[in-house]
Amino acid sequence: MKIDKTQELLNLASELRWQVGEGFHDTLIEGIYADAADIAQKVEIKQGSVPKFSFERQLDQILTSKRFGFPIMILVLSIILWLTIQGANYPSGLLSTLFLEIIYPFLKSLSSQVGLPWWMDGFLLDGVYLALGWVISVMLPPMAIFFPLFTLLEDFGYLPRVAFNLDSAFKRSGAHGKQALTMSMGWGCNAAGVIATRIIDSPRERLIAIITNNFSLCNGRWPTQILIATIFIGALVPDHFSTLLSTLAVILVALLGVGFTFLSSWMLSRTVLKGEVSTFALELPPYRPPRIWSTLYTSLIDRTLIVLWRAMVFAAPAGAVIWLISNIPIGDQSMANQTIDWMDGFGLFFGLNGVILLAYMVAIPANEIVIPTILMLTVAHLDLLGVGVGDGVMFELDSAAQTGEILRAGGWTLLTGINLMLFSLLHNPCSTTIFTIYQETKSWKWTTIASVMPIVFGFIVTFIVAQLWGLFA
Amino acid sequence: MTELKACDSCALNNTAQLQKLGINVDNTDFVVALAGNPNTGKSTVFNALTGLKQHTGNWPGKTVTRAEGGYSYENKKIKLIDLPGTYSLLSTSQDEEIARNFILFGKPDVTIIVVDAARIERNLNLVLQILEITDRAVLCLNLMDESKRHGIDIDDRTLSKELGIPVVKCSAIKKEGIPELLKTIHQVATREIICQPHRISGLSTSAQKMVEELEARVKQHYPALPNSRWIAMRLLDGDQHIIDALKNGEFETAISL
Numbered sequence: 001m002k003i004d005k006t007q008e009l010l011n012l013a014s015e016l017r018w019q020v021g022e023g024f025h026d027t028l029i030e031g032i033y034a035d036a037a038d039i040a041q042k043v044e045i046k047q048g049s050v051p052k053f054s055f056e057r058q059l060d061q062i063l064t065s066k067r068f069g070f071p072i073m074i075l076v077l078s079i080i081l082w083l084t085i086q087g088a089n090y091p092s093g094l095l096s097t098l099f100l101e102i103i104y105p106f107l108k109s110l111s112s113q114v115g116l117p118w119w120m121d122g123f124l125l126d127g128v129y130l131a132l133g134w135v136i137s138v139m140l141p142p143m144a145i146f147f148p149l150f151t152l153l154e155d156f157g158y159l160p161r162v163a164f165n166l167d168s169a170f171k172r173s174g175a176h177g178k179q180a181l182t183m184s185m186g187w188g189c190n191a192a193g194v195i196a197t198r199i200i201d202s203p204r205e206r207l208i209a210i211i212t213n214n215f216s217l218c219n220g221r222w223p224t225q226i227l228i229a230t231i232f233i234g235a236l237v238p239d240h241f242s243t244l245l246s247t248l249a250v251i252l253v254a255l256l257g258v259g260f261t262f263l264s265s266w267m268l269s270r271t272v273l274k275g276e277v278s279t280f281a282l283e284l285p286p287y288r289p290p291r292i293w294s295t296l297y298t299s300l301i302d303r304t305l306i307v308l309w310r311a312m313v314f315a316a317p318a319g320a321v322i323w324l325i326s327n328i329p330i331g332d333q334s335m336a337n338q339t340i341d342w343m344d345g346f347g348l349f350f351g352l353n354g355v356i357l358l359a360y361m362v363a364i365p366a367n368e369i370v371i372p373t374i375l376m377l378t379v380a381h382l383d384l385l386g387v388g389v390g391d392g393v394m395f396e397l398d399s400a401a402q403t404g405e406i407l408r409a410g411g412w413t414l415l416t417g418i419n420l421m422l423f424s425l426l427h428n429p430c431s432t433t434i435f436t437i438y439q440e441t442k443s444w445k446w447t448t449i450a451s452v453m454p455i456v457f458g459f460i461v462t463f464i465v466a467q468l469w470g471l472f473a
Numbered sequence: 474m475t476e477l478k479a480c481d482s483c484a485l486n487n488t489a490q491l492q493k494l495g496i497n498v499d500n501t502d503f504v505v506a507l508a509g510n511p512n513t514g515k516s517t518v519f520n521a522l523t524g525l526k527q528h529t530g531n532w533p534g535k536t537v538t539r540a541e542g543g544y545s546y547e548n549k550k551i552k553l554i555d556l557p558g559t560y561s562l563l564s565t566s567q568d569e570e571i572a573r574n575f576i577l578f579g580k581p582d583v584t585i586i587v588v589d590a591a592r593i594e595r596n597l598n599l600v601l602q603i604l605e606i607t608d609r610a611v612l613c614l615n616l617m618d619e620s621k622r623h624g625i626d627i628d629d630r631t632l633s634k635e636l637g638i639p640v641v642k643c644s645a646i647k648k649e650g651i652p653e654l655l656k657t658i659h660q661v662a663t664r665e666i667i668c669q670p671h672r673i674s675g676l677s678t679s680a681q682k683m684v685e686e687l688e689a690r691v692k693q694h695y696p697a698l699p700n701s702r703w704i705a706m707r708l709l710d711g712d713q714h715i716i717d718a719l720k721n722g723e724f725e726t727a728i729s730l
Contacts, residue, residue, distance in 0.1 A: 005694050006719050012690055013708035013716075016683045024680060025710050029563070031675030032601050039635045039671075040594035045626040198557075198567040285512035286591070286619065291646070 056287055060161065064284075069165040074251065076158070080149045082247045085226050088141040095140065099133035123323055131319025134372040135311045142223050143304045150188065151299035155290035159184050164284060171277050173262045174269025176205035179212075183261055186216030187254075190429055191436040193218075198440075204275045210437055211450040212264050214429045215257040220311070220367030224424045225250045227371055231404035232417025249421070257425050260457060272449075310432070314366035321362060322373060326380045340381050350459060351419035351466030355381060355410065360423075365431050370424065375403065378410040415469045419462045426458030502549040503662040504579070508572055508603055509587035510596050511558035514615045516540075517645040518587050519555040522655065546659050554581065562602045563710075570714070576606050577700070582662045584610045585654070590620035590627050590642070600636065604670035605703035610638045611657050618644040637669040672702065683709060 017024070062068055107129065111121045153159070163180035170177050178200050186193030193213040200206040217225065229249040234242030269275070325335040333341075336358065344354035359373040407416075428451045429437070438447045509515045523542030540555040556575055557568035576584055584607050588596035593614075604610060614627055633640040639657045643650030660666040676684065687705035695701065707715040 006722075009690055009694055010708070010716060010719065013687060013705075016687055017709055017711055020680060020683050020709055025563075027677055027680050028673075028706060028710060031673050031677075031680075032598050034675035035601055035671070035673055036594055036597035038675075039597055039632070042635060043628045043632040044593060045628055047624045047626060201564055201567075201569075288619070 059287065060284060063158070063161045064164045069161075073162055073165060074255070076153065077254065078247055078251055080146065080153070081226075081250055082243065083149060084142050084146045084222075085230065085247055085250075086243050087145045088226070091141040091144075092137055095137035096133070099137055100130070104130065104133065119327075122327065123320060127319040127321075127323030128316045129319075131315040131322070131369065131372060132312055135315040135368060136308065140304070140308055142226060143219060143308065144300065146219070146222060147188070147304050148296050148299040151295050152290045152292070155288065155295055157285050157287045160284050169262060170265065173266035174273075174275075174277060175208045175212075175265040176200045176202065176277070179205070179209040179261075179265070182209050182213060183216050183258070186213045186218060188219055190214055190216065190218045190433040194433060194436045194440055202275075204269075204273050205277070207441065207446060208265050208268050208273055210440060211268060211446065211453065212261045214433065214450065214454050215260040215264065215425070217254050217257055217425060218367065218430075220370075220430065221424050222250075224367070224371050225253055225421055227403070228417050228421050228424075231407065232412075232414050235404065236414075253421050253425050256422075260426065264453065264457070311366055311368035315369045315372070318362055318365065318369050318373065322376055325362075326377075334380070336377055337381055340377065349466070350423075350462040351415045351469060352423060352462060353411065353416065356416075356420060356423070360427060364428070367424070367430050375406060378406055382410055415466065415473070419465055422461050422465065423458050426454050426461055428452070428455045500550055501543070501552040503551045503582040505551055505553050505658055505662070506575055506579070506581035506584045507553060507555045507587065508576065508584055508599075509558055509613075509615075510560055510589065510592075510599055513558065513587045513589040513596065514645050515558055515587045516555060518585070518613060518615060518643065518654075519553060521645045521648055521651045523553055546655050549659065549662070551658070551662075554579075559599065561599060562606070573606070576603060581607070582609060583658050585613050585658065586610055587613045587615050589616050590614045591616060591623050591625050593627060601671065601673055604636065604638070605673060605706070606700045608668050608670050608699055609661055610668060610670065611654070611661055612636060612638055612640045613645075613650075613654055614640055614642045615645055617642050617650070618647060636671045639666055639668075673706075680709075 063072060104125070107125055108121075111125060116124075159181060162184055163177060166180035166183075167177035170179050179197075181199065182193050182196045185196040190213050193216060194210050197206050197209040197213070200209055226246065229246035230242070233249040234246035236242075237245050322336070325339075326337075328335050330338050339358050340354035342354070343357045347353040347355075347357050355374055355377045359370055359377055362373050363370045428434070434447060434451050437450050438444070441447060507515055507519055519540065519542060523544050542553045542555070544551055544553065554575065556572040559569045559572050562569055562573040562576075575581070584603060586600050586603055588600060600612065612632070614629060614632075617627075620626070627642070629640045629642055639661065641650055641654045641657050643654055645651065657666070661668065684702065684705050687708060688702045691698065691701040691704050691708075695704075698704065704715060704719075
């Protein structure tokens with residue numbers, strides 16, 4: 001009986017809808033607007049002749065102008081990265097001294113006093129503890145500088161202007177203009193960027209935004225980019241130019257990511273995700289002076305600590321796995337060494353190596369631990385005595401220069417550095433992001449495409465670079 | 474029929490609905506929703522009321538999911554739900570649907586609508602849509618400091634009269650107006666203040682007639698539904714989500730038939 005009543009109601013509705021015609025939606029909207037205008041006119045009291053938002057208009061004209069919009073964007077990003085690279089060095093050294101030169105030997109001596117068996121000592125201290133110490137000393141300083149700066153920019157109201165500048169480019173590649181916002185969100189965290197795509201109403205454009213979000217360098221990858229750029233690219237020029245050159249290199253990679261976002265959006269919208277581009281109104285919110293202290297507080301609590309916690313949660317078991325695969329032998333070699341040797345030829349083909357490929361497999365849970373894993377595997381593989389502590393031990397090196405020495409001893413060249421930066425940009429999303437993509441799309445097909453497409457790009461690009469390098473160098 | 478009506482106002486019924494929406498209402502006396510356009514400082518109001526430090530960003534789409542928090546006032550425990558900021562409730566994007574479904578099916582005891590005082594006209598579009606769905610709302614005129622800097626003041630008494638709901642002037646960033654807001658929320662929740670919300674009147678006569686005809690029918694079928702007029706308008710607009718909700722009986726559970 002209930003069903004009948006509902007059906008009857010719906011029948012009446014569709015009958016009336018027939019009479020009222022297509023225009024009802026517009027009538028309704030117009031009605032709402034008319035009422036709103038009427039009320040607003042009654043209640044708004046304008047005082048004096050204060051020029052309304054004139055300063056903001058002028059600022060918007062500059063920040064979103066055709067000529068200056070893009071250069072300003074790149075300049076702002078450069079300043080933030082430069083401050084991060086420059087500022088992170090010192091606290092990083094301090095933290096590593098604390099965790100690895102003071103606490104680590106203390107724990108080691110404690111464990112020998114208690115008489116822990118060698119495997120437990122190795123597993124816990126050389127695996128889990130060192131992985132954690134590494135992640136904290138490498139991740140915390142750049143994050144504690146990068147996030148608050150980025151958040152200040154967000155609070156000021158700059159991001160919607162970025163979206164405005166990028167809007168036409170997104171439209172031309174067949175995607176939604178709001179994707180500029182989700183892309184910027186991805187610069188913090190891809191999983192967050194994927195969730196943020198909920199602001200896009202068309203399912204087609206939302207899928208494009210989800211699939212391409214991985215091309216935004218996330219906070220797990222910024223430190224990798226910064227470190228490798230400092231070691232291999234900054235070292236090409238005299239000291240006082242090296243920060244500048246490393247910054248430029250990182251920006252280039254980030255912009256390449258933006259380029260790939262456009263390219264893949266364009267490819268998707270021309271093939272599997274064809275359709276009309278929808279229009280939307282983007283409000284440029286008023287500029288607001290950011291409240292420095294509360295921003296520092298919230299970005300520290302909300303972002304830095306949460307991201308750090310996530311990195312630690314993943315680093316601990318990864319450290320254990322690394323220790324295990326470096327210490328469990330197959331035949332006359334450890335599992336890690338076997339795999340590295342086996343993949344080395346394949347890796348070199350792409351200007352990478354077996355260590356990097358294995359590190360990316362171990363580090364699927366979190367991009368943050370790629371560099372520690374690479375270093376540890378390199379040392380274990382080379383049996384570099386005197387550096388590091390032993391098989392499967394993640395260790396800390398005081399400066400980028402020393403890290404560079406290890407990597408060079410492992411056969412790394414400028415090409416390996418460049419291709420690692422490229423591969424770090426173009427590879428599968430971390431497992432959290434993959435899971436989030438599935439959650440948002442509820443489709444294995446799109447999750448697979450989103451995971452596999454970047455890595456295909458990665459192999460193509462590194463291959464081309466390696467081959468060109470071979471031709472010219 | 475009278476029994477059914479009694480059930481509608483009973484606390485248990487609403488609780489079941491809220492739980493279905495994923496909200497734990499244990500030890501909660503009132504559920505309050507926070508709605509508004511993006512960039513009106515909704516999250517700042519949320520933080521000011523709850524004392525939490527949820528990050529607030531100056532760009533549309535910062536809050537795409539719901540955030541929850543709680544506070545107590547005059548021995549009543551209140552659960553506060555921060556809804557995604559939206560410009561309307563008429564499109565089909567997911568953030569708008571989250572906001573709409575919550576006000577429609579979650580039936581919060583009070584909905585706080587946060588508006589930017591300097592952009593009142595644009596913000597009123599959403600206010601009017603929300604007032605079609607719920608009749609228990611408080612308007613929070615936020616960003617008063619910024620608005621005054623731009624030489625705009627708002628006649629809050631007239632606004633309150635026009636909208637039929639209480640209006641509180643705030644500057645949430647400076648914690649100004651928050652005590653008054655807390656008190657007004659309490660008064661609306663306890664029915665000390667009864668709202669008589671404005672209904673959209675700018676429709677053409679013929680459209681108005683059809684809305685009335687359909688509304689009468691909706692009322693006949695769902696007498697306990699507080700927003701029959703809005704349902705009628707959505708049906709006339711051919712809103713597939715509302716049609717589906719009627720078909721699979723979501724409204725019936727919402728009003729506990």
